[in-house]
Amino acid sequence: MxxxxxxxxxxxxxxxxxxxxxxxxxxxxxxxxxxxxxxxxxxxxxxxxxxxxDYQIYWNFHQSYKMFEKFFELIFHKPMTGYQRTWARRFLLSKSFTLVAPTGVGKTTFGLVASLFSALHGKKSALVFPTISLAQQSFERLNQFKSKIQNADAIRILLFNSSMTKSEKEEFEQRFLSQDFEILIVSSQFISKRKDVLSKMFFNLVFVDDVDAILKSSKNIDTLLQMIGFSEDEIEKATERLKNKNKEDGQDTSLNTFKDKGILIVSSATAKPQGLKPLLFR
Ligand SMILES: [Zn+2]
Structure with missing residues (x-):
């Protein structure tokens, strides 16, 4: 009081x-x-x-939060869950973080809405799913959401599906390489297969659904970080800082201390995903 x-x-x-x-x-x-x-x-x-x-900063955030809230309700005709409200705040503050929550509270939904919201503001996203069928499902849901929103027609969503025909694959390849999309939807496998191209692209938002599968390879972690603008040098520095963390007490070692990066949001079924944990899950 x-x-x-x-x-x-x-x-x-x-x-x-x-x-x-x-x-x-x-x-x-x-x-x-x-x-x-x-x-x-x-x-x-x-x-x-x-x-x-400084009220300006608070006001800008407040305005974008209200916008996001309206946007969500326009699509679902219901308010965000408590979890989703927390995630929305972090997302709008451009923070990388992990979504740890039970199934059914809308982790994937949140990622889809965040990518659509970003696209409407001229930003690029990549959505990464553990399987092709989940990627396909999300592609369909995202298109449904899109149809409920004004001015969303122009948003280009590109899906990689391994069962595409030869000509579809060629079309995908062309669009992928020329970055002819606002939202790219792929499987975890795609991240390791195409790391050379992906690591040179910049995404304002990378959302990884069910991150535990992808974290089995440390190379994948590097690729994800490169996709939000980290250079190999910076990744090394961040890792180095972690090693020295105990010596330099109180130093913030999380990704969020770096400026001008994209946002990495990962969802996990376990509270402590391996590999990325020290960087993201403090
Ligand atoms: Zn004052």
């Missing part, structure tokens, strides 16, 4: 002194804004007075 106590460095906008009462209401300090109840206008008021500082 808020008591009206003042705290240093706690104003959401200027970083100055603010009371817990105001913080609890999501209000900046009195110097930033005199009003004592929260309205949708905080952003406009601060901006109008030329006092807009």
């Amino acid at each position: 808020a008591t009206g106590a003042k705290y240093y460095h706690s104003c959401i906008n200027c970083g100055g002194i603010n009371t817990d009462t105001r913080n609890e209401k999501g209000l900046p300090c009195e110097k930033c804004l005199e009003d004592d109840h929260l309205t949708e206008n905080v952003f406009e008021l601060l901006k109008g007075r030329g006092l807009l500082k």
Whole structure:
């Protein structure tokens, strides 16, 4: 419970002194804004007075979260689950992370929606599934979702299916190499088979469904990291940091300390997937 106590460095906008009462209401300090109840206008008021500082960051996030929420409800006609809301926040903050949750709470669904949302914002995604049939199913679901959304017609979804005819395979190859897609759907096997090409591409989002299969090979981990913009050098550095972690106490060794990278989201049935764990699962 808020008591009206003042705290240093706690104003959401200027970083100055603010009371817990105001913080609890999501209000900046009195110097930033005199009003004592929260309205949708905080952003406009601060901006109008030329006092807009860090509140902008909070506001941008808040806006994109509301957009994502609406987007989800447009497709499913129901709100996100509690798990999905948490994942949505991390995703919108551009954080790499793991989805560990029981089956049926919508892990795969979340990955599909996130890729579609990214595509609408001009971003590229890769969705990786343990089997071709799961990849195929997701391709079909994604197309269903797409049909429920305005302005989504132009989104190009490319699926790799090993049972394609020769001419289909040729068409896939051409589109794959020229990156003629916003969303690429493949199997784990594809990641190891085509690592040379994939490692040179950049994806804003890589979503790996049921990551445990793919983690059996450490080469695959490198490929996934390269797909979100890590160079071999950076991967080595990250690994090196991990080894020295105990010496340099308190240093953040997770992927999220690197700037200008894509997002890697992996779903796992076990709480501690091997290999990637130290990088992602802190
Ligand atoms: Zn302030």
